[in-house]
Amino acid sequence: MTAPPARMTQAQRSGRTRERLVTAAIDALYRYGYAAVSTTLVAELAGVSRGAMLHQFSTKAQLMAEVAETT
Template identity: 50%
Template sequence: MRQRLMEATVDSLVEFGWAGTTTTVVSRRAGVSRGAQLHHFPSKQDLVLAAVGYISERRRTELEAGIADLPEEGRTRAVLEVLADHFTSPVFFAALELWVAARTDAGLREQVGDLERRIGRETHAQAVELLDIDETRGRNRQLVQATLDLVRGLGLAATLSDDSARRAAILDAWATTLDHELER
């Protein structure tokens, strides 16, 4: 039941946003009684905060799934594609709804901020590993961070329209830049 509630919360955040995600909508979508949902999560805040943890685990799992079959030839571009897919996924869009809501809700901001800092560190470490670099060399650390900022921004742009052609061209150019600038 908990997993159904978490999935329904994430789906609701993606489809209806923060404002449209209510405990009634979530319980209906999860196929559980409102009483059962309220027993586990007495408020929307409780439900969404639990979903924050669930979202972080799903985001990590999605990213790890995308890295299993990276090629050696064209690896940098393939890594960028995995990262871009991660930041244009429904899970990222649900997390984005939480970020927006957290901007004006101090309690949610603290929870989301702590979680996002942890996820950010994990994603950075995964990118370093995927790119097979030593981040202490040269400007590698800054280039990885710029990469994550870039794909996050491309993810934000994808919330408004399908910009996959533009995104692909940008990732092609950035892969060339990284291949020239990263110290291997």
């Protein structure tokens, strides 16, 4: 019998959420252009709640700065 998989830490879950949001933001920029991208749209594309989005990036500017740093 094998042990159950280890549960992710809060930092790991937060990092994964952040990655999903940045990836979704890049996709949204490519598909819709900067003017049409909103934090609400990015949260929807990433499959996370608006609250989770705002916890990681409270403004579009913060999200776009992170996108610029990762690309």
